[in-house]
Structures are given as structure tokens and as C-alpha cells.
Amino acid sequence: MSFDVESLRAQFPILSRQVNGKPLIYLDSAASAQKPRAVIEAMTRAMEHAYANVHRGLHTLANETTEAYEQARKSLARFINAAEGEIVFTKGATEAINLVAAGLGQSLKAGDEIVLTEMEHHANIVPWHFLRERLGVVLKFVPVHDDGALAIDAYRHMLTERTRLVGVSHMSNVLGTVNPVAEITRLAHAAGALVLVDGCQSVVHMPVDVKALDVDFYAFSGHKLYGPTGIGALYGKAEALAALPPYQGGGEMIGSVSLEAITYADPPHRFEAGTPAILEAIGLGAAIEWLMAQDREAIAAHEHRLYARVREGLAGANWLKVLGEAPGKGAILSFTVDGAHAHDVAQILDRYGVAVRAGTHCAEPLMRRFGVTSSARASFALYNTEAEADAFVEALTRTQAFFA
Numbered sequence: 001m002s003f004d005v006e007s008l009r010a011q012f013p014i015l016s017r018q019v020n021g022k023p024l025i026y027l028d029s030a031a032s033a034q035k036p037r038a039v040i041e042a043m044t045r046a047m048e049h050a051y052a053n054v055h056r057g058l059h060t061l062a063n064e065t066t067e068a069y070e071q072a073r074k075s076l077a078r079f080i081n082a083a084e085g086e087i088v089f090t091k092g093a094t095e096a097i098n099l100v101a102a103g104l105g106q107s108l109k110a111g112d113e114i115v116l117t118e119m120e121h122h123a124n125i126v127p128w129h130f131l132r133e134r135l136g137v138v139l140k141f142v143p144v145h146d147d148g149a150l151a152i153d154a155y156r157h158m159l160t161e162r163t164r165l166v167g168v169s170h171m172s173n174v175l176g177t178v179n180p181v182a183e184i185t186r187l188a189h190a191a192g193a194l195v196l197v198d199g200c201q202s203v204v205h206m207p208v209d210v211k212a213l214d215v216d217f218y219a220f221s222g223h224k225l226y227g228p229t230g231i232g233a234l235y236g237k238a239e240a241l242a243a244l245p246p247y248q249g250g251g252e253m254i255g256s257v258s259l260e261a262i263t264y265a266d267p268p269h270r271f272e273a274g275t276p277a278i279l280e281a282i283g284l285g286a287a288i289e290w291l292m293a294q295d296r297e298a299i300a301a302h303e304h305r306l307y308a309r310v311r312e313g314l315a316g317a318n319w320l321k322v323l324g325e326a327p328g329k330g331a332i333l334s335f336t337v338d339g340a341h342a343h344d345v346a347q348i349l350d351r352y353g354v355a356v357r358a359g360t361h362c363a364e365p366l367m368r369r370f371g372v373t374s375s376a377r378a379s380f381a382l383y384n385t386e387a388e389a390d391a392f393v394e395a396l397t398r399t400q401a402f403f404a
């Protein structure tokens with residue numbers, strides 16, 4: 001398989017638009033990625049040709065829609081080497097993590113410990129704070145080194161016989177740090193704890209094999225994966241899902257309902273109450289099939305090259321501070337510019353057609369850890385080019401000059 005960025009780009013209609021009279025340079029894919037025509041067309045085709053509610057009908061359209069929806073589940077399972085029954089469709093990573101926290105919360109007690117890291121997104125912090133507030137569960141946070149790497153030695157010492165779950169992001173959405181999930185999991189399991197991985201950023205940029213990692217739960221969102229919003233997934237090991245009480249009640253998640261009692265369906269349907277995001281699931285299935293058909297190794301190498309090119313271009317910039325340069329990190333550049341607020345930096349860059357994110361990136365504890373209140377973030381995806389990397393360096397240099 002060969003890698004040709006121009007032919008990939010051509011499949012993303014939005015990339016040909018202009019912003020403020022300049023060609024769009026989209027460096028905000030870590031927040032949400034753009035969609036290839038394969039995804040847009042799969043969703044349109046479903047709406048135009050085979051759409052009805054799933055699982056309930058005996059008519060042709062209902063059956064075809066159910067088939068497409070379940071086919072998407074199969075694609076997701078194949079994508080991360082899971083079994084089909086281990087994939088729960090959720091609204092996104094946030095709902096997936098809330099689902100696990102709500103379920104586990106039913107059996108946790110005061111003093112039970114949850115180990116998280118300082119680099120977690122709020123989606124993997126706040127649901128656990130709910131359990132701290134309601135149950136008196138103790139939250140511990142693994143520190144982050146100055147270079148953005150996780151302090152694994154400290155982690156080892158945080159595990160106790162009270163640790164019930166370890167929650168860790170596979171790749172930080174701010175630092176780009178890739179955490180050693182297999183090792184973290186081995187240590188957690190030796191202590192008798194479950195492991196939940198926030199795979200929002202990692203699934204996009206690296207092959208993920210949940211069986212090889214041996215994690216109990218793995219959560220991700222469709223919209224960062226070149227798929228639509230409103231859909232994501234929770235992988236749960238068959239036995240972990242079987243042990244988890246349902247999250248929401250309603251249609252489709254029951255075995256039977258009477259006025260006196262209810263029984264639940266088996267996973268994954270137990271966790272999919274109500275009409276699901278059918279079109280979005282089909283769109284995500286299409287995104288994953290599309291991604292799996294690309295040369296993912298070449299894409300990862302390309303993204304890393306773009307990051308390195310930008311770092312090199314900014315090597316002499318003494319006004320720039322980069323958050324997180326851990327070895328093996330992903331192509332995410334979080335930075336501050338001396339004398340300028342990150343929001344202002346993002347706004348000026350927008351004048352050059354460059355889209356970056358600015359703010360806390362839903363990671364306030366991490367911002368505090370690095371002594372900043374916000375940062376700007378440029379994130380690289382498979383459709384970004386070397387010319388865009390150079391144009392970003394140029395635009396950022398001009399932006400800094402504007403504030404100097």
C-alpha cells in the first residue's frame with residue numbers, strides 16, 4: 001500500500017474550503033476530525049435507501065437497517081480485536097466512561113480506591129468524582145513528569161488491596177504522551193483492579209489490540225476517528241460487561257418486563273437502551289472500514305514527520321513553550337506563546353486560515369500541573385501536508401511578532 005496525502009485529502013470535501021480568504025489549514029483533529037466522502041455517503045445512502053428503526057421490525061427496511069447497524073458493530077470489533085458482543089455503542093467516550101462508573105458505583109464502598117492520572121481528560125475524572133462525592137471512594141492521581149511521561153514508579157506504589165479500578169488515557173489529548181497501557185494493566189491486574197482505558201486519541205493514530213493489552217474496558221469516540229458525532233463505543237471484556245449492571249433503562253435493553261419485575265438482555269444490548277444513533281453507527285462503521293483500508297503505518301509515520309517538521313521550524317523560537325515532549329509521543333503540539341493568551345493566539349492564527357484549539361482542553365488538573373491556565377494546541381491528522389506544517393510555522397511566527 002502506498003501513502004499519497006493528496007489522494008487522501010481529495011476524499012475530504014471540507015478541506016478544499018477557504019477560511020478568511022486563505023486555504024483552510026485544519027490542525028484541530030484531536031478535538032474532532034473531518035469526514036471522508038465514504039462516511040458522508042454511507043450515511044446519506046442509509047437515509048435515502050435503507051432506513052428504519054433497528055431490532056424491532058419484521059419488514060425489509062427494519063431488517064436491512066438492523067443488518068447495517070450490526071455490521072458496524074462487527075467493524076468496530078475487528079478494528080480493536082474484540083468480539084462482537086464486547087462492543088457497546090455509546091454516544092461517545094464520555095458516555096462510555098460514565099456507563100462504567102455508574103455500573104461499578106453500585107458495588108463500590110467508601111474507602112475503595114480509583115487510580116487515575118494527572119493527564120486525564122475531564123471525561124475520565126468527573127464520573128469518578130461523582131463516586132467520591134456519593135460513596136466516599138478515594139481518588140488517587142498518578143503524577144506526570146516534566147517531559148509529559150507518566151510516573152510509572154509512583155503508580156506502582158499507589159496500587160493497594162483497596163484499588164478497584166485504574167483509569168488511564170492511552171494517548172493524552174494535550175501532551176500527546178502514549179502511556180504504557182499493557183504494563184499499567186499487568187500491574188493493576190496483579191493488584192486485583194480492573195482497567196479502563198480512554199482510547200479517544202490513540203485509536204485514531206495507532207493499531208489497538210484490546211486482547212493484547214488485556215484491558216477490561218476501552219472507550220472511544222467516533223468523531224475523532226473520521227466518523228460522525230453522537231456515536232462512540234465501549235469495549236468491555238465479556239466477563240467485565242456481564243458483571244456490570246445496566247446504565248440506563250428503556251426499550252431494547254430488557255429480557256422481559258412485567259408490572260412486578262424486569263430481567264435484562266445480555267450485553268451489549270443491556271447497555272443500549274432506547275433507539276440508538278443508527279445513522280451515526282453506520283457512519284462510524286464506514287469510517288473504520290475506510291481507515292482499515294489505508295496504510296496506517298505510513299499514516300502514523302507521516303503524522304510524526306509533520307510534528308517533527310514543525311518542531312524543527314520552531315527550533316529557534318525562544319518565545320515558545322511546548323507542553324510534553326515524552327519519547328514516542330503522538331503528533332499533538334500543545335504550546336504557549338510568551339506574552340500572548342492562547343485564545344488570542346488561536347484567533348490570530350485563524351486569520352491565516354489555521355484552525356487550532358485553545359483553552360484547558362478539558363484537562364484542568366494537567367494545566368495546573370504545568371503551571372499554565374491554558375494552551376494552544378495543533379494536532380496533526382492523516383490529511384495534513386508538509387506545506388501546511390510550514391504554513392503553520394510561518395503563521396505562528398507572525399502571530400508572535402504581532403504580540404511582541
Ligand code: PMP
Binds near residue numbers: 031091221
Ligand atoms: N478523552 C480524551 C482523551 C479526549 O480527547 C476526549 C475528547 N476531547 C474525550 C475523552 C471526550 O470525548 P467525547 O467528548 O467525544 O465524549
